[in-house]
Amino acid sequence: MMDKVSVYSTTRSTVHSWIVSTPNKTFECLGKAIEYAREHSDELNAIEVFVHGEENRYDIISGSELAVLISSVCLRH
DSSP states (O other), X not given: OOOHHHHTTTSOEEEEESSTTXXXXXXXXXXXXXXXXXHTGGGGGGEEEEEEOGGGOEEEEEHHHHHHHHHXXXXXX
C-alpha cells in the first residue's frame, strides 16, 4: 500500500462522519485529517476521509484502509 499520508501531505482533506454528534471537518493535509479521525476511532464504521482532487474528484478512504492509516499515524507520534 502506498504511503497516502506522504503522497497527500499537502492535499486538502475532509473527514465526514455519518454520526450527527461528530462534526465534519476539513484540513489542509491528510495527516491532520487522519489525526482527527483517530480521535473518533470508536465511530470508525461511520467515518470517511475525502482527499480533495482536481475537478471535484475525491480519493475516499474508509474502513480497513482508514484503520491502517490511523494506526500508522499513531506509530509515528
